[in-house]
Amino acid sequence: MQPAVVAHRGASAHRAEHTLAAYALALDQGADGLECDVRLSRDGHLVCVHDRTVDRTSNGRGVVSTLTLAELSELDYAGWHGGLPDNADELITTRNSHNEIGVLTLDELLGLVVERPGKKLFIETKHPVRYGALVEAKLVAMLHRFGLATPKSKEDSQVLMMSFSVRAVRRVRQHAPGLPTVELLHDFSPTTRDGALSSGADYTGPSIRMLRNDPGYVARAAAHGHPTYCWTVDKPEDVELCRRLGVRYVATNRPAATRETLAAG
Ligand code: G3P
Ligand code: CA
Numbered sequence: 001m002q003p004a005v006v007a008h009r010g011a012s013a014h015r016a017e018h019t020l021a022a023y024a025l026a027l028d029q030g031a032d033g034l035e036c037d038v039r040l041s042r043d044g045h046l047v048c049v050h051d052r053t054v055d056r057t058s059n060g061r062g063v064v065s066t067l068t069l070a071e072l073s074e075l076d077y078a079g080w081h082g083g084l085p086d087n088a089d090e091l092i093t094t095r096n097s098h099n100e101i102g103v104l105t106l107d108e109l110l111g112l113v114v115e116r117p118g119k120k121l122f123i124e125t126k127h128p129v130r131y132g133a134l135v136e137a138k139l140v141a142m143l144h145r146f147g148l149a150t151p152k153s154k155e156d157s158q159v160l161m162m163s164f165s166v167r168a169v170r171r172v173r174q175h176a177p178g179l180p181t182v183e184l185l186h187d188f189s190p191t192t193r194d195g196a197l198s199s200g201a202d203y204t205g206p207s208i209r210m211l212r213n214d215p216g217y218v219a220r221a222a223a224h225g226h227p228t229y230c231w232t233v234d235k236p237e238d239v240e241l242c243r244r245l246g247v248r249y250v251a252t253n254r255p256a257a258t259r260e261t262l263a264a265g
Contacts, residue, residue: 001246001248002243002262003230003239003242003243003247003248003249003250003262004032004033004120004248004249004250005030005031005032005033005249005250005252005255005258005259005262006031006032006033006034006035006120006122006229006249006250006251006252006255007022007023007026007027007029007031007033007034007035007251007252007253007255008035008231008232008251008252008253009022009035009036009037009050009253010022010023010024010025010026010034010036011023011025011026011029011031011253011254011255011256012253013234013253013254014254015078015081016057016077016078016080016081017050017057017081018036018037018048018049018050018057018077018104019077019078019102019104020104020108020109020112021078023104023109023112024112026255027112027116027119029255029256029259030255030256030259031119031255031259032118032119032120032249033119033120033121033122033249034109034113034119034120034121034122035121035122035124035231035251036048036104036106036109036121036122036123036124037049037050037124037125037126038106038123038124038125038126038135038139039052039064039065039126039129039135040064040065040129040130040131040134040135040138041064041065041067041068041069041072042065042066042067042068043068043069044134044138045069045105045107046105046106046107046135046138046139046142047064047069047072047103047104047105047106048103048104048105048106048109049064049072049103050126051064052064052065052126052129054067054072054075054077056080057077057080058075058076058077058080058103059075059076059079059080060074060075063130065129065130065131066130069103069105072103073102073103075102075103076102077102077103077104106123106139106142107142109121110142110143110146110148110159113158113159114146114147114148114158117158119158120157120158120159120160121158121159121160122159122160122162122182122229122249122251123139123159123160123161123162124161124162124163124184125139125161125162125163125165125168125172126163127163127164127165127167127168128165133168133171135168136161136168136171136172136175137171137175139161139172140172140175140176140179143159143176143179149176149178149179150176150178150179151178151179151180154178154179154180154202157178157179157180159179160179160180160181160182160203160229161176161179161180161181161182162181162182162183162184162205162229163181163182163183163184164183164184164185164186166183166198166199169181169182169183169199169200169201170199170200173199173200173201180202180203181199181200181201181202181203182201182202182203182204182205182229183197183198183199183201183203183204183205184205184231185204185205185206185207185210186207186210187207187209187210193214193217193220194220194224195217195219195220195221195222195223195224195226196224197221197224197226201226202226202227203226203227203228203229203248203249204217204221204226204227204228204229205228205229205230205231206228206230207230207231207232208230208231208232208233208238208241208242211228211230211241211242211245211247212238212241215241215245218245218246218247219245219246222246227248227249228245228246228247228248228249229247229248229249229250229251230242230247230249230250230251231250231251232251232252232253233250233251233252233258234252234253234254234257234258236257236261239252239258239261239262240261240265243262243265
């Protein structure tokens with residue numbers, strides 16, 4: 001089976017990450033799923049921002065958890081990035097939390113995804129964060145509101161929760177046992193890793209660097225019942241490696257090119 005293609009922060013090589021424009025382009029390019037990072041604003045909203053601060057990805061400054069949604073919504077999240085949509089000027093002059101370049105809330109992104117039942121959303125909670133366990137509690141409550149917290153089966157689930165934090169994965173498993181989870185793994189392991197996961201997650205989430213160094217890991221994880229989600233897979237040779245190893249999901253900043261590589265193989 002070919003790996004399914006997950007757009008990492010949207011089609012983020014071509015549009016500013018975590019903007020609706022990036023996710024809309026990823027869907028146009030035929031991505032099977034979308035990936036996003038979530039953090040809590042000061043007033044308790046889940047927003048899709050990767051870094052602890054907005055400094056890199058907006059025209060503002062500050063720590064996400066110290067800013068309210070209204071303050072976050074004042075900022076432009078696309079101007080810093082070269083790849084603007086054709087109608088960028090119009091979008092910038094009309095910016096607000098609902099347009100294509102403003103801060104994206106998880107609520108808005110879930111709204112986009114539920115309208116497309118065949119597409120999956122991989123939600124990564126970032127840790128450590130100021131509000132700790134509240135992020136997972138809010139996430140699960142929101143998924144309940146969308147009817148996505150209790151899927152018929154983990155295979156059918158439209159949403160998967162991911163984290164590098166073992167404790168965060170455990171919290172989600174406790175709050176929403178039917179929701180599939182991914183334990184993300186950093187680039188290098190001190191010794192060759194066993195395929196078992198201490199969080200009890202369903203999927204394992206190694207980086208592509210880890211698989212380049214240790215391609216046997218995918219089979220070891222599979223032996224423990226964990227299919228692999230690999231990030232971030234942008235080069236054709238890495239896409240090929242993932243296909244050869246039987247990786248289930250590849251997260252990429254370039255969904256169109258990744259699909260082309262898979263189609264050509
Ligand atoms: O998809 C997992 C990957 O996104 C983890 O790394 O830093 O890009 O969130 P990061
Ligand atoms: Ca991420």
